[in-house]
Amino acid sequence: MKYMLMVLGNQADYDAMGGKGSAGNPAWSEADVKAMFDHMNALNDDLAESGEWVDGQGLTEPRRTRLVSAGADGSPVVSDGPYGETKEVLAGYWIVDVADFSRAAEIAARAHACPVPEGAPNYPVVVRPVDEGAGTEM
Template identity: 35%
Template structure:
């Protein structure tokens, strides 16, 4: 089964961490990635840009209306994700707990229920 492990970021917490701890998070991702590559559970991972660089598009009266900035004004934002293919929800939760950011913020575990092939 495939699961998205969604990494949420709280910039107040992140900015308050000493540089040493931030570097441990970064290096911890390399270790985690190698672990799930070796186990065959890694599908992909992506880190996302800060939401201040985003745009939100809504269609109104048949025309796109673009708003600069994030979709919602919140303290936390989606910073990235891992897509894993593992045996169970319990395993996905176990993997989420191994993501270094989990020490400081939340990792949301969501099962993938539909997947389209990019080649289609």
């Protein structure tokens, strides 16, 4: 069964990883960023080796997000996003193909164990089944 494992974040987190800290988001050092990437790359390699990897990507910072709707004539209407009241956005994800939810949860726990600097937020990993057809259940 396929699951999407989602890592959350916000603009302040991306700023902190770039060395610009703020209240509740201490600046990350180069060593902190390297430790994070090393952890995630090891997880990715293990998933690929086990055959559970389908896809995974880190996403760009929220300030580069755009919202698209359709105008009355069907043409795209583009605006900045996400909205200011958005607390967290999708920062990255994996699609894994595993035997069951328990295995997806194990992988999510490993992703959550990624090292972060002292005092930095560490959001839970969202695990959601991929709908591969009618009647799919967790």
